Structures are given as structure tokens and as C-alpha cells.
Amino acid sequence: MQDKMISKLEILAESAKYDISCASSGTSRSNKNKGIGSASRCGICHSFTADGRCVSLLKIMLTNYCMFDCAYCINRQSNDIPRAGFTPKELADLTIEFYRRNYIEGLFLSSGIVRSADHTMEKMIRVVKILRQEYHFNGYIHMKAIPGASNELIREAGLLVDRMSVNLEIPTERNLKLLAPDKDHQTIYQPMRHIQQNLLENIEDRKKLKSTPKFVPAGQSTQVIIGATDETDNQILQLTAKLYKRPSMKRVYYSGFIPVNSYDKRLPVLQEVPRVRENRLYQADWLLRFYDFNVDEIVNDEHPDLDLTVDPKLSWAIRNPQFFPVDINRDSYRKILRVPGIGVKSAKLIVMARRHRKLNIEALKRIGVVLKRAQFFIVCHEMRTYKLLDSSAEYIRLSLQDQPLIEVNKDPIPQQLVMGW
Structure with missing residues (x-):
């Protein structure tokens, strides 16, 4: 590989690393005829799977030149940083070369905005066309849609x-205009609506003609920056809940603000990345999507921000003692799911197992219930004591608070944290 190409690769991969809105593909595509590569539903990502398997994608920008001057962005126009750009053919060739060497399994493609939104999108589409039509590459491709x-x-x-993604960046219009005066939410929401509309139309077209290609089969995602502006967690999660009502929206990602630029009075002065808050927002997002919580139960006017000392599910349980105890052998799946220390899989196993016999402590352990947490909120066969009655909320909080989370990871490269509760 030529030195010039290596230099471009280093610059543009570095410029792309702060965009975290990519994860499992959520789609399957088998290899056809003489094509190369395939996309797997089990996921293409830049991380490790639960079984320790490393899967990777080439996460890169077409160019880091940009006509905008967003205060929080490393690639903003006023920054004095190395600039580079690939031609569509160069980037397509690079992707295929890396795939053939078994370095990657897919591509995450973004770009700075040059000349206009349409000009930039046309260049990005050209990369994908070369991969799909000339190289017959069937692997996973995630592309950023350019607002406008x-x-x-x-x-x-x-x-x-x-998959396509459009980053909201800042949760409220007021603060977006403060930090990115060239942007507005109306322009950002426009391609989101286009993606959703085209997806719904494509579903109807495929009902009539099954050979019609799928439109973004893995849906769309977005990313918001937290900690750069003064939005509360309540405001952020209310926005998240609205976005998840869109049938095409699969994930909202939360990126803790990283001060990558020289001093700007519009930005907060941070010594550490707000990683704990970022993790709590991901946990709250899990509650919205999989645990049947609504935003007002997690945060509200009285509690506008998430508790950083304990996870949001435990925080809700401590604030709502009237909901407990939950009888493991009698209560509904929905009630069992709300017990700290019991996840979706464990709750389903409990409901299935209790059909055959009453469940005791040992059975709950085998199922995978975290009794250190759950013991304060449940009763079951051989466990009649309801510990929440004998324990103060402060005692439970101190006993179960997540100490490792308070030790903030100082690694400047953002990483999605794993839900372990």
C-alpha cells in the first residue's frame, strides 16, 4: 500500500472515531453467485461479542474537510488539523483490500460536508455502488445520511x-444553534423522515413484488452528545422516547462530550469524559425498550437527572416501595421484570419454571437471578422475609451502589458500555 494511502487512512480513521452510532447489523444477506462477503444478523460492530468473538468494520470518513464550524467537532472548519480525502474508487478499493486480508467484515462510512449536502451524498453513494455493483460485495454497510x-x-x-444514521448531535434546538450555528433540527429531521417514508413504501412494494430490493433492512440510528450543553436526562430521554415511536428507529446512542478542540467559551471545561452519565443513559434506554418502563417513571420534574450512584432500575425500585414485595411464584411477568437483579431472560425462565414447582432461592440462583439485588424486593418459597421493610432506602443504596462505575474510564476513545443488570 502506498505511503500516501496509509497517511490518508490514518487521518480519516482518526477523524471518524468519535462517531459511535454503529452497532449490530440486524440484517442477513447471504453470498450470491460469485460475490464476496456476507452480512450476518448476529452483528457487525467494532467491539467484542458476548462469546468473545471480535467482529470489526472499517470505520472511516470519505473526507474530513467540512464547510461547517461546529464547536464540539474535531473536523470543524476552523481547526488546524491534517486534512485528507479519498476518491470513491480509492475507498472502495481499500475496503475490499482490507476484507480480503480478513481485517474487516463491513464498512461504516461518514464524511465531512463539502460544497453541499447533495454533492457529499453523491460521492458517498459512489463508494457503495462500486462495492456492490463492481466488486459484488455483500457485506454490511452503514452509511451516514447528510442533513439537507x-x-x-x-x-x-x-x-x-x-443501515443509515443521521446524528441529532445536540438534543435541543436552542443549544444546537449555540454550538453549531450552521445547523438546525428541521434540516436534521428531514432525512430521518425520508428514511422512514421510503422504508414504509418499500415494505408495501415488496408485498406486491418480492424481488424489490430491501430499503435499509437494519433501519436507522442516531446519536446525541451529552454533557456539552445543559439538557437534563429527562429532556434527553423524552426525546429518545419520541424517536423510538418511529418504526424505522432502531437505536439512539449517547456520546459523552469529549473536549477535543482548543478553548471555546461556548463549551464546558471538563477534566473527564462523563462516562458514568453516558452509561446510566444506556441503562435507562434499555428500560424503555425492553422493560416496559416509560420516561416519567425513570426521570421526571422531581428527579430530572439519573442517579449516578445506582442504576436507574434500582433507583426506581427504591423510590417506589409500594410496588413491592413481588411474589416470584405468583406475580405477573411484568411485575417480576421490574425487580432489580432480574433481567428479561431470567423473568421468562421464572414464569416457565414455576409452572412445574414452587421456586426457592436455589432455583432462582440457577436461573441467573442476582440475589444480592433481588433479595430486598421479593418473596418466594423458603424466603418469606421481605427485606425492604427492614432496610432503609439509604442502606440499600449503599449496599448496592455500583462503585466501579464511579471510577471514570479516562480513555479518550468513546466505547459503548455493556449492560450488566
């Missing part, structure tokens, strides 16, 4: 890639 791009280009891209 036309619906025609959004539709063309969506028929070629697996």
Missing part, C-alpha cells in the same frame, strides 16, 4: 446499504 440531502439520494443510498 435530497430524498432521491436518500432513497438511492437506502437501497444499497444496510
Whole structure:
């Protein structure tokens, strides 16, 4: 590989690392005819799977030149940083070369905005067209949609890639205009609506003609920056809940603000990345999507921000003692799911197992219940004592608070934290 290409790769991979809105592909595509690569539903990501398998994608920008000057962005126009750009052919060739060497399994493609949104989208689409049509690459491709791009280009891209994302960046319009005066939420929401509309139309078209290519089969995602502005967790999660009502929205990612630029009075002065808050937001997001919670139960006007000392599920349980105890052998799946220390899988196993016999402590351990947490909130066969009655909320909080989370990871590269509760 030429030195010039290596230099471009280093610059543009570095410029792309702060965008975290990529994860499992959520789609499957088998290899066809003489094509190369495949996309797997089990996931393409830049992380490790639960079984320790490392899966990777080439996460890179087409160019880090940008006409905008967003205060929080390393690639902003006013920054004095090395700049580079690939031609579509160069980036497609690089992707295939890395795939053939078994370095990657897919591509995450973003770009700075050059000339106009449509001009930039056309260049990105050209990369994907070369991969799909010339190299017959069937692997996973995630592409950023550029705010302001036309619906025609959004539709063309969506028929070629697996997932598209449009980053909201800042949760409220007021603060977005403060930090990114060239942007507004209306322009950002426009491609989100186009993606959703095209996806719904594509579903109807496929009902009539099954050979119609799928439009973004893995849906869309977005990312918000937290800690750069003064939004409360309540505001952020209310926005998240609205976004999840869109049928095409699969994930909202939370990126703790990282001070990557020289001093700017519009930005907070931070010594550490707000990693604990970021993790709590991911846990609250899990409650919204899988645990049947609504936002007002997690945060509200009285408690506008998440408790950083304990996870949001435990925080809710401590604030709502009237909901407990939960009888493991009698109460509904929904009630059991709300017990700290019991996850979705454990709750389902409990409901199945109790059909055959009454469950005791040993049975709960075998199922995978974290009794250190659950013991304060449940009763079951051979466990009649309801510990929440004999323990103060402060005692429970101190006993179960997540100490390792308070030790903030100082690694400047953002990583999604794993839910362990």
C-alpha cells in the first residue's frame, strides 16, 4: 500500500472515531453467485461479542474537510488539523483490500460536508455502488445520511446499504444553534423522515413484488452528545422516547462530550469524559425498550437527572416501595421484570419454571437471578422475609451502589458500555 494511502487512512480513521452510532447489523444477506462477503444478523460492530468473538468494520470518513464550524467537532472548519480525502474508487478499493486480508467484515462510512449536502451524498453513494455493483460485495454497510440531502439520494443510498444514521448531535434546538450555528433540527429531521417514508413504501412494494430490493433492512440510528450543553436526562430521554415511536428507529446512542478542540467559551471545561452519565443513559434506554418502563417513571420534574450512584432500575425500585414485595411464584411477568437483579431472560425462565414447582432461592440462583439485588424486593418459597421493610432506602443504596462505575474510564476513545443488570 502506498505511503500516501496509509497517511490518508490514518487521518480519516482518526477523524471518524468519535462517531459511535454503529452497532449490530440486524440484517442477513447471504453470498450470491460469485460475490464476496456476507452480512450476518448476529452483528457487525467494532467491539467484542458476548462469546468473545471480535467482529470489526472499517470505520472511516470519505473526507474530513467540512464547510461547517461546529464547536464540539474535531473536523470543524476552523481547526488546524491534517486534512485528507479519498476518491470513491480509492475507498472502495481499500475496503475490499482490507476484507480480503480478513481485517474487516463491513464498512461504516461518514464524511465531512463539502460544497453541499447533495454533492457529499453523491460521492458517498459512489463508494457503495462500486462495492456492490463492481466488486459484488455483500457485506454490511452503514452509511451516514447528510442533513439537507435530497430524498432521491436518500432513497438511492437506502437501497444499497444496510443501515443509515443521521446524528441529532445536540438534543435541543436552542443549544444546537449555540454550538453549531450552521445547523438546525428541521434540516436534521428531514432525512430521518425520508428514511422512514421510503422504508414504509418499500415494505408495501415488496408485498406486491418480492424481488424489490430491501430499503435499509437494519433501519436507522442516531446519536446525541451529552454533557456539552445543559439538557437534563429527562429532556434527553423524552426525546429518545419520541424517536423510538418511529418504526424505522432502531437505536439512539449517547456520546459523552469529549473536549477535543482548543478553548471555546461556548463549551464546558471538563477534566473527564462523563462516562458514568453516558452509561446510566444506556441503562435507562434499555428500560424503555425492553422493560416496559416509560420516561416519567425513570426521570421526571422531581428527579430530572439519573442517579449516578445506582442504576436507574434500582433507583426506581427504591423510590417506589409500594410496588413491592413481588411474589416470584405468583406475580405477573411484568411485575417480576421490574425487580432489580432480574433481567428479561431470567423473568421468562421464572414464569416457565414455576409452572412445574414452587421456586426457592436455589432455583432462582440457577436461573441467573442476582440475589444480592433481588433479595430486598421479593418473596418466594423458603424466603418469606421481605427485606425492604427492614432496610432503609439509604442502606440499600449503599449496599448496592455500583462503585466501579464511579471510577471514570479516562480513555479518550468513546466505547459503548455493556449492560450488566
